[in-house]
Amino acid sequence: MGASQRLRGVGPGTVRLARATAGVFLVGMAAFAAVPLAEALGAYSSVRVATAVVLIIGLTGCYLWLAVRAVLDRGSRWDLAVLAAMCMLALAVPFAAGPTWLSVGFMLPLAFAVTLRGRWAALGFFASLAAGLVLPASQDLSWVLFGSLQNLLTAGALAGLTIFATLLAELQRTREEAAKLAITEERLRFARELHDVLGHNLSVIAMRTELGMRIPPEEIGRLRRELTEIHDIASRSLHDVRAVVKGYREMSLERELSGVRRVLETAGVRCDFAELPPALAPEVRVALAWAVREAATNLLRHSDATVCLLGVETDGERITVTVANDGVRPDSGSLALGAAGAEAAVGGSGLAGLDERLAQVGGSCGRHTEDGWFTLSLDVPGRLPAATLTSATGDRR
Numbered sequence: 288m289g290a291s292q293r294l295r296g297v298g299p300g301t302v303r304l305a306r307a308t309a310g311v312f313l314v315g316m317a318a319f320a321a322v323p324l325a326e327a328l329g330a331y332s333s334v335r336v337a338t339a340v341v342l343i344i345g346l347t348g349c350y351l352w353l354a355v356r357a358v359l360d361r362g363s364r365w366d367l368a369v370l371a372a373m374c375m376l377a378l379a380v381p382f383a384a385g386p387t388w389l390s391v392g393f394m395l396p397l398a399f400a401v402t403l404r405g406r407w408a409a410l411g412f413f414a415s416l417a418a419g420l421v422l423p424a425s426q427d428l429s430w431v432l433f434g435s436l437q438n439l440l441t442a443g444a445l446a447g448l449t450i451f452a453t454l455l456a457e458l459q460r461t462r463e464e465a466a467k468l469a470i471t472e473e474r475l476r477f478a479r480e481l482h483d484v485l486g487h488n489l490s491v492i493a494m495r496t497e498l499g500m501r502i503p504p505e506e507i508g509r510l511r512r513e514l515t516e517i518h519d520i521a522s523r524s525l526h527d528v529r530a531v532v533k534g535y536r537e538m539s540l541e542r543e544l545s546g547v548r549r550v551l552e553t554a555g556v557r558c559d560f561a562e563l564p565p566a567l568a569p570e571v572r573v574a575l576a577w578a579v580r581e582a583a584t585n586l587l588r589h590s591d592a593t594v595c596l597l598g599v600e601t602d603g604e605r606i607t608v609t610v611a612n613d614g615v616r617p618d619s620g621s622l623a624l625g626a627a628g629a630e631a632a633v634g635g636s637g638l639a640g641l642d643e644r645l646a647q648v649g650g651s652c653g654r655h656t657e658d659g660w661f662t663l664s665l666d667v668p669g670r671l672p673a674a675t676l677t678s679a680t681g682d683r684r
Contacts, residue, residue: 299591305452322390349373350394357401389434400446590614
């Protein structure tokens with residue numbers, strides 16, 4: 288599996304895990320401040336000990352401030368001031384804490400890497416490492432070289448982990464925006480069609496109505512002809528609107544499944560869809576197409592899913608289609624997918640409108656949550672009886 292395929296499975300849970308991992312490592316590395324503190328407490332006078340304690344605690348505090356905020360991706364206007372204070376503390380620590388100050392020599396390079404951007408981050412990173420080679424903390428060159436190499440690897444690894452967690456969060460936000468844009472584009476397409484259909488006709492109706500109001504009362508024949516024309520235009524407009532809505536509703540099930548898969552995978556949700564029976568009645572296929580769209584829309588809006596499964600079971604003349612995802616939010620329970628539906632739906636919105644469409648073809652809709660999974664169950668007939676009078680679009684047959 289390539290790296291790009293692995294990243295397709297990135298979801299909110301993966302982002303939280305990456306941030307938690309980076310945070311644990313960054314905070315845990317602060318424990319190395321105990322090494323120079325222990326040396327100072329055991330080897331120097333009380334004044335120097337007090338100075339070393341203050342400097343090391345200040346350096347560690349600045350490090351934690353910048354590192355934790357970087358992991359959470361929450362910049363602050365105080366970050367540069369904290370970084371400047373950290374530079375001054377890092378320059379003073381070697382003179383007060385002794386040779387083992389190199390145990391915390393990774394803190395300043397990391398702070399530059401996660402606080403600044405571009406060339407300034409790289410310049411600060413390597414400049415702070417170079418400073419460790421010349422500060423008079425130890426006369427043992429081999430110890431200084433070993434400590435500097437250790438700080439280079441430690442700071443580089445921690446910076447990489449922090450930046451990786453931040454990039455995953457940005458990737459997740461980008462995918463969510465892409466999914467929202469896909470939904471918005473579909474709404475705009477529908478709005479454009481309605482505008483093209485209604486815009487001209489409504490303008491003509493308004494103009495001819497205004498003209499009709501100016502016809503003298505004694506010209507009743509002319510007024511009737513004008514009203515007849517207005518009525519015909521209004522009837523054609525109503526027919527055109529019904530045609531647009533019917534065409535919008537009577538979607539291709541295959542095309543809808545393909546589009547839903549593409550949008551979900553763009554949002555970082557892994558999809559595993561079973562094959563649907565090819566001999567389903569057209570009305571049932573329309574209802575199922577709406578169900579798939581509804582499930583995908585609400586999954587993107589109201590859940591933290593990383594996996595979406597579509598299963599099919601056949602029991603005699605009945606077919607059960609289940610759409611399940613693992614993104615139930617702890618504070619939303621069974622409403623994870625049921626809060627708001629596709630607003631473009633006519634005749635109902637959300638899962639309530641879906642219930643109506645399925646009922647029109649003799650089907651039903653159920654939903655439940657279990658162990659963090661939300662499942663939408665769609666029970667539909669394999670074929671419709673000949674006596675069915677109402678289609679899934681609500682039009683008389």
